[in-house]
Amino acid sequence: MAQMLSMPAGEFRDPVAFLILVEPRDPATAPSVRVLVAFLRGLGYTCSFIILSQRFTPMQIAANKAVSIDYTLTNDAGEVIDSSAGGAPLVYLHGAGNIIIGLEKALTGKQPGDELDVTIEPEEAYGEYSAELVAVLDRSLFEGVDELEVGMQFHASAPNGGMQIVTIRDIDGDDITVDGNHPLAGQRLNFKVKVVAVRDANPEEIAHGHIHGEGGHHH
Numbered sequence: 001m002a003q004m005l006s007m008p009a010g011e012f013r014d015p016v017a018f019l020i021l022v023e024p025r026d027p028a029t030a031p032s033v034r035v036l037v038a039f040l041r042g043l044g045y046t047c048s049f050i051i052l053s054q055r056f057t058p059m060q061i062a063a064n065k066a067v068s069i070d071y072t073l074t075n076d077a078g079e080v081i082d083s084s085a086g087g088a089p090l091v092y093l094h095g096a097g098n099i100i101i102g103l104e105k106a107l108t109g110k111q112p113g114d115e116l117d118v119t120i121e122p123e124e125a126y127g128e129y130s131a132e133l134v135a136v137l138d139r140s141l142f143e144g145v146d147e148l149e150v151g152m153q154f155h156a157s158a159p160n161g162g163m164q165i166v167t168i169r170d171i172d173g174d175d176i177t178v179d180g181n182h183p184l185a186g187q188r189l190n191f192k193v194k195v196v197a198v199r200d201a202n203p204e205e206i207a208h209g210h211i212h213g214e215g216g217h218h219h
């Protein structure tokens with residue numbers, strides 16, 4: 001601003017109109033802009049100013065931001081495992097473990113419009129495949145389930161007290177083989193991601209560890 005005012009009069013008078021772009025959130029800016037606008041109008045110029053929106057000062061992805069992404073997930077064979085294409089973007093709370101750690105790391109510092117291709121090793125995705133999570137159970141443990149089929153999933157109590165999803169891998173008479181590994185355990189994941197939007201999460205969302213509203217939890 002001061003630089004403009006000190007320019008030689010000859011150069012200063014070349015434009016026929018001024019449009020001044022103002023950064024938001026700068027308390028010192030507004031009064032000085034008003035002075036400059038009044039000065040330029042006094043000289044007979046058409047002059048107006050606009051406050052730049054967030055599109056011009058993009059918000060970066062960091063902890064406690066609500067982030068919207070379009071993504072496509074493929075495995076190493078190039079098969080699409082999951083994608084937001086054709087639907088709404090995925091909206092998540094950054095830094096709260098809502099998405100796999102490797103993807104959070106890759107997205108930190110990015111801003112709306114950024115596109116990235118990222119390959120994530122199993123240890124930063126769904127973990128290595130663990131043979132210890134495979135067990136053969138007797139059919140009697142599934143009492144109440146009418147028909148057992150390969151691929152069926154059940155909630156089971158994990159040794160740490162948490163809940164775990166197990167999948168039936170094999171059925172051999174009364175021997176039911178179940179697998180507690182995540183279906184994507186042991187796999188390297190390839191994400192193609194575009195950042196759609198970033199906003200501050202509100203205190204309630206931060207307390208809950210997930211976002212609310214469109215694309216988020218409703219309760």
Ligand SMILES: [Zn+2]
Pocket residue numbers: 205208210211212217219
């Ligand atoms: Zn909530």
